[in-house]
Structures are given as C-alpha cells and as structure tokens.
Amino acid sequence: MTELDIAAVAKAAGLAASTLRFYEEKGLITSIGRKGLRRQYDAAVLERLALIALGRAAGFSLDEIAQMFAADGRPRIDRQMLSAKASELDGTIRQLSAMRDGLLHAAKCPAPSHMECPTFRRILRAAGAGALGERKARSTALKRKAS
Amino acid sequence: MTELDIAAVAKAAGLAASTLRFYEEKGLITSIGRKGLRRQYDAAVLERLALIALGRAAGFSLDEIAQMFAADGRPRIDRQMLSAKASELDGTIRQLSAMRDGLLHAAKCPAPSHMECPTFRRILRAAGAGALGERKARSTALKRKAS
DNA sequence: GTCTCACTTGAAGTTGACTTGAGGTCAAGT
DNA sequence: ACTTGACCTCAAGTCAACTTCAAGTGAGAC
16 A cells, blocks of 8 residues: 655646645545645545546536545446536537637738628627637646646 | 616626726726716727626636736737637636546546546546646626516 | 515625645654 | 655635626606
8 A cells, every 4th residue: 555645646637736625625636645644645545636637627516526436436427427427518518619710710811900891790700699608718837726 | 879777787797796996896887977876888888898708708817917908998819818718718628628528527437436547547646746727717697686 | 645666785605625824743854 | 854845724815707786767658
C-alpha cells in the first residue's frame, strides 16, 4: 500500500493541495491516515481524482459527482445519467458549432460593418431569441500559481 | 424615435429589469433619458442587447463585450478576435465531442463496472492528465422568476 | 387628492469551486 | 536543540453575473 502525502498527490493529479483538502472536506476523497498532522493518501486516490476530473469535464457539479460514489466506496455510476449527460453535451456541441460557424463567417464577411451582413444579423436574431442555450465557459486555464 | 421603458425592454429582450440596470451600470447599454425617475430606452437598445446575447453565447465575458463597443457608440468588432474565439470554440467542441462519445460508451458498456472497461479507463486517463480542457457549463435555463 | 404600484437607488446576498490568510504544529535536517 | 518549511485548521475572500432587499419616488388611475 503506497502512501502518498498531499504534495505528492497534488503534483501527480495536477491540483493544488488546497483543492485536495477542499475535496476531502466535501467528501469526494478520503485520506487513509495521518503522519503527525499530515494527511496520507492511498495511491488509489489518484484514480478517484481522475474520475472527478472526468465528471467535471463532462459538466457534472462536485455535488453530483459526490453522489455518484457517496454511499460506500465504489463508484456506482448510473448509465442513464451518463447518456442524459451525453445528449445534453450533444446539444451544447450543436449550439457551439453554430456559434463557431457564425463567428467564422463574421470574421471573413466582406460587409463593411457586421450589422450590414445578413448572416450576422441572422445569428444576432437567433441569439436574441434565446435560441442559443445559456453557457458559461470559464477559461481558467493556466491559472496555476506562478511561484 | 420609439421610447421604451425598462419593463418593455425587459420583456422584449427576455431579461430581468435588474439585468438591464446592471448592464447600464456596466456601460453595456445606455438609456436615452428619464421620465421622472424612470429610464427610457431607444428601440435600438434591443439590437445592442441581441449583440450582447450573441457575445455571451460565444463565450465572451461582459467585460470583453463592453470593450467591443466601448469607445464610441458603434460596435467595432475585431475580426481577428472573432476568428480567435471561433477556433477557441472549435477546441472546446472537440473536447466535448470526445467527452460525449466517452459518456455514451460508458453508458452502454457491457463491463460490470465502469472501472473494468478499457475505454472508460482511457477516458479517465485523459481526464486525469488534464487533456480535457477546463469547462464550466452552468445550466441556468428556465430560472426565470415564477410570478 | 390620494392611492397604488412599477419604478428608483445602493448595498448586500447568491452560487460554485476554490484560494488566501492568519496563526499554529511538527518531522526532519543541521 | 533549534530552525526551517511544509503541512495543519478555520474563516474569510474571490470571481462573474446577476438577484434581492429595504427604503423611497412619482406617474397615472380613480
């Protein structure tokens, strides 16, 4: 049984130690014991963290993820939930694709002002009509602490 | 010059009045005057709001959107920025597609536990490796006040 | 005239996922 | 023995995009 301290886990998982403590507090992960004050983790936690990352990437909230393997230890992932999420994702993908096409068109549209381009105005109407689903993509990328 | 009061604009744009005030405070829209205390908007504000909705749908933040037509009145939308956002979107789309495929597979995978399915484990590794970009899709849908 | 009710303001609250800070502990290296 | 520095806890702060609240104002209906 390989024990890892929080720094090792953080490094291996690419997460901040504070995030691991936060996850533990939320019940998403568990430490296997302490060495002095310091948490020790079983190597299996890495798989669990990967699962969490997967869930997050798929659009599940931490609370939803927590429920997936809340009961005992083993994850009990509902296949229905998975396909539901999959088709939700599918919808998002379609919307984003439309958006991308619109942006691309607008970018190379010859009309002097975007407001004079019929395609742009069409997209505009679509957006205004709320046809495009609500979405918030936070680009948190590369926000690691610059030590 | 058709003047609309805040309620009319809110209704037409499908936004809460508080949102309009918030946008105005942020400089995203401007009221053309007041009738007593009450803001009056030019009908053109609706086009502007559509533009804002479009920007939001494309993944721009309100601050980014504000900068697009901050200077004068007319929007001066940079075509380079548009294609940049488009390819950014493209990346997101690809990630989400992979995610969706993975979820679908997992949903109908015959392995007794997901952890025993090689495909699932592959996705897991990808997620753990951070290959899947960070993303947060808040499903705020249908959150309109239930009056 | 007075009532009502949608509007006004500014401040504070909300949500999710964390991060940061202050003040404390302790295992290991010198 | 002592210092160091990574860890600890708990509370509070952050960010974005709003919403909610309390207290007040004024236009239009009666």
